[in-house]
Amino acid sequence: MLGTAGQVPTRTRNHNGYLLRWDGRGFLFDPGEGTQRQLLLAGVPSSAVHRVFVSHFHGDHCLGLPGVLQRMSLDGVAHAVVTHYPASGQVFYDRLRHASAFADRADVRAGPVTGEGVLAEDPVGTWETRRLEHPVESFGYRLVEPDGRRMLPDRLAAAGVAGPDVGRLQRDGVLRVGERTVRLEDVSEPRPGQRFAFVMDTRLCDGVPALAEGADLLVVEATFLAQDAALAERYGHLTARQAARVAAECGVRRLVLSHFSQRYPDPRRLEEEARAEFDGDLVVAADLQRVPVPARRG
Structure with a gap:
C-alpha cells in the first residue's frame, strides 16, 4: 500500500499507489504524487514493475506516473513495461509520459483501454477490465489466475x-x-486459480460486483462514511459500508479498504462501518502496509 489518501494527502497518508506482487511479477496501480519515493521507502526497485494500471486521469491517481517511468529509464530496466489507461485520456497520458526532458531508454508500451472484457494475457493470468462510474471515464481491473492442480x-x-x-x-x-x-x-487434486480485483473512484454500478465476484483479494475505495452517502453519490465514490456490502455479497476472502477522505482522521470509524456489513478478513489500509494475498484454496 504505497498511498491510501483520497484527493487530499495528509501527514500520514500519501496520494494513491498500490503494488501487487504475484509470482515474480509486479503490477503498479494508480501512481499518484510521491509514488517513486514511496516505492523507495517500501524497498521496491523500479525493475519490480511489469505493468502499470491507471484507473482514471484525476491527479491523485496519475501524477506520479512521470517520475516512475523516468526512474525506469534511469535505472536501466531491461524488460518491457506496459501501461494501461482509459483511451479517452490519451492526451493526458501523452503529457505525463513526456512531462519533462529525460533520457528515455526504458521500453514503455502504451496499452490504452477502450472497453470492457479481457485486457491482456500475462504469464500469471488474464487481466480483465470493467467500466466504473465517475465524473471522468474510469476502469477497474481484475486478475484471473488459471485453474491448476x-x-x-x-x-x-x-x-x-x-x-x-x-x-x-x-x-x-x-x-x-x-x-x-x-x-x-x-x-x-484441483487447485482453483486466484482472483485479484482493484476498484477505485466509482459510485455503485454494475462494474463493481463484476470485478469483486469471488475475489481472493479486493482493494477498493472507501472514500466516505455512510453519513456522507449523498456526497459519495454526487462525486462518484463509495462509502465504507457500500464497499463492504459488495464484498460480502460477492464472496470476497480478504477486503482491503483505501482512498480515505481527509475529513476522517480516525480510521476506526471506517472499520466499524465496514464490519457491520462484512464479517470476513478486513484490512483498513495504512501507507507502506504489506497485505498478503490469501493462500490458494485447497
Whole structure:
C-alpha cells in the first residue's frame, strides 16, 4: 500500500499507489504524487514493475506516473513495461509520459483501454477490465489466475514418481513408470486459480460486483462514511459500508479498504462501518502496509 489518501494527502497518508506482487511479477496501480519515493521507502526497485494500471486521469491517481517511468529509464530496466489507461485520456497520458526532458531508454508500451472484457494475457493470468462510474471515464481491473492442480506428495511417492518426472507428468498429463501408467489426476487434486480485483473512484454500478465476484483479494475505495452517502453519490465514490456490502455479497476472502477522505482522521470509524456489513478478513489500509494475498484454496 504505497498511498491510501483520497484527493487530499495528509501527514500520514500519501496520494494513491498500490503494488501487487504475484509470482515474480509486479503490477503498479494508480501512481499518484510521491509514488517513486514511496516505492523507495517500501524497498521496491523500479525493475519490480511489469505493468502499470491507471484507473482514471484525476491527479491523485496519475501524477506520479512521470517520475516512475523516468526512474525506469534511469535505472536501466531491461524488460518491457506496459501501461494501461482509459483511451479517452490519451492526451493526458501523452503529457505525463513526456512531462519533462529525460533520457528515455526504458521500453514503455502504451496499452490504452477502450472497453470492457479481457485486457491482456500475462504469464500469471488474464487481466480483465470493467467500466466504473465517475465524473471522468474510469476502469477497474481484475486478475484471473488459471485453474491448476496441486501435486500430492504421498500419492506421488506411492506411484513411484519423483524428481524430473514430476515436471514431465505435469506437462504431459500422463507418465509411464515401469509397467504402470500414471495419470496426473491420480496424483493431484484441483487447485482453483486466484482472483485479484482493484476498484477505485466509482459510485455503485454494475462494474463493481463484476470485478469483486469471488475475489481472493479486493482493494477498493472507501472514500466516505455512510453519513456522507449523498456526497459519495454526487462525486462518484463509495462509502465504507457500500464497499463492504459488495464484498460480502460477492464472496470476497480478504477486503482491503483505501482512498480515505481527509475529513476522517480516525480510521476506526471506517472499520466499524465496514464490519457491520462484512464479517470476513478486513484490512483498513495504512501507507507502506504489506497485505498478503490469501493462500490458494485447497
